[in-house]
Amino acid sequence: MTNVAIAEDEPYRPEVGKFPPIDQALSYRGELVFVDHANRRGSLRIEGAGMFYRNDPHPFAMLPYGIVRYHGAPADLRDVPLGTVLHARAFLPPDPKISSVPVLPVNNRKKNAGYSGAGTAPAENHVLLLEDEPSYCQRVGKVWKLKELEIKNNQGMIVASRATKDGRDGDANEEAMTFDAATRIWRGRECLGIDDLIAEKVWPSEGKKAFDGQPVFLGITWKPTPGGVFTRFHISDIWLDDTAMQRAAQQQTETHKAFVRSRWMPAVVDAVEYGKFGRAKVSATLFGGMDESLYADFKKGSSAMMNAVENTLKHTHGAYGPSHMASKGSILDVIQTEDDIPLGSSGIQIQFETDLIIEGIRPGRVVRVCPGNWPRVNVPREEYLGSGSPEERFPTPDIFPKY
Structure with a gap:
């Protein structure tokens, strides 16, 4: 059965500079098979109605405000291992002219791709939310309930169903x-293997065992399967309790916090009030999906820097780091909206004043902001555009040295 859910008969295209409503997104699930982390894009082998292993990798791009979640925590694409099965909520490209992945006919999701069936190459390839199985289950309030296990030589098959904890959807x-x-078993603070559970007589060494709906979180991947099975996924991790899942989320959260502090917080410019001799006041909304402690660093009266970035969030001003050409100034105010906050937005607007605004800081454009207490570091060469031209996003073979 296809896992592609169609939001509308007529696909919705987001407006540039605005956060789209999540209920207009196309939902699908697939295996991560390629990542270009510097450009926030990759490819998924999307689950359809046909033979999964025949499905071509389908390119996707993260929207500037797109959110990645891994192990129930904020993440960057570089944190997610290849082979991980991910849930995507995606849209048509807001501006096809600057799309970093192929632009397809809007009805491409309905086209039949031979053995793969329909739905494996949707035109909705700009992702608002990309999340692994534990993140998805926590967001929708579900767990996996184990039904039965069959094992031999430390490998086998588990039958389970995704359901609410209280069992209301028992069907x-x-x-x-x-x-x-190689499947990892997480219990409290322990990381166990299949042989450990066998030694404890929790699992048999051979044969079948019924679980009667034991609730767990599962990490799901895909591996080639013998026997001509069209689609069968693989369990990479089993979290047996909430403590184990919370520890995984905490570790991933700390990884992402360090990453954002070194690359700066992304935001969209809402308005610019120009003064004399380069002075300006900038209103910008911080993107969502980050740990709360990162937003807490944006304080009224504190110093900050703001730099223009491209839609892939690559810095576009500065030859050796984001602070080279960034506009320096102070945060005049931090405003938390009380309205419904769309996914992708934090609902936090900062008002920033600088005495020398750079060209890329304009209404509707994406920027990155660094509070004064974050470290000033230089990002690697592949993560900024020296010339500021979008054409530089995807290097030609000329990027390699001449030996």
Whole structure:
């Protein structure tokens, strides 16, 4: 059965500079098979109605305000291992002229791709939300309930269904997934292997065991499957309790916090009030999906820097780091909206004043902002545009040295 959910008969295209409503997004699930982390894009092998292994990798790009979540925590694409099965909520490209992935006919999701079936190459390839299985389950309030296990030589099959903890949807579809000796079992603060559970007599060394709906969180990947099975996913991780899942989220959160502090917080410019001799007051809304402690660093009266970035969030001004050409100044105010906050937005607007505004800071444009207490570091060469031209996003072979 296809896992592609169609939002509308007529696809919705987001407006540039505005956060789109999540209920207009197309939903699909697929295996991460390629990542270009510097350009916030990659490819998914999307689950459709046909043979999964025949499905071509389908390119996607993260929207500037697009959110990645891994292990129930904020993440960057570089944090997610290849092979991970991810849930996507995606749209048509807001501006096809500057899309970093192929622009397809708007009805491409309905086209049949031979053995793959329909839905494996949707035109909605600009992602607002990309999340792994534990993140998805926590967001929708579900867990995996184990039904039965069959094991031999530390590998086998688990039958489980995704359902609410209270069992209200007990008729949820069951799914058979493989596991093997590389599958990690997380219990409290422990990381166990299949052989540990066998030694504890929690699992048998061979044969079947019924679980009667034991609730767990699962990490899901895909591996080639013998026997001509069209689609069968693989279990990479099993979190047996909330403590184990919370520890995984905490570790990922700390990884992402360090990453954002070194690359700066992304935001969209709402308005610019120009003064004399380069002075300006800038209103900008910080993007969402980050840990609360990062937003807490934006304080009224504190110093800050703001630099223009491209839609892939690459810095566009500065030859050796984001602070080279950034506009320096102070935060005049921090305003938290009380309205419904769309996904992608933090609902936090800062008002920033600088005495020398750079060209790229304009209404509707994306910027990155660094509070004064964050470290000033230089980003690697592939993460900024020396000339500021979008054409530089995707280097030619000339990027390599001449030996």
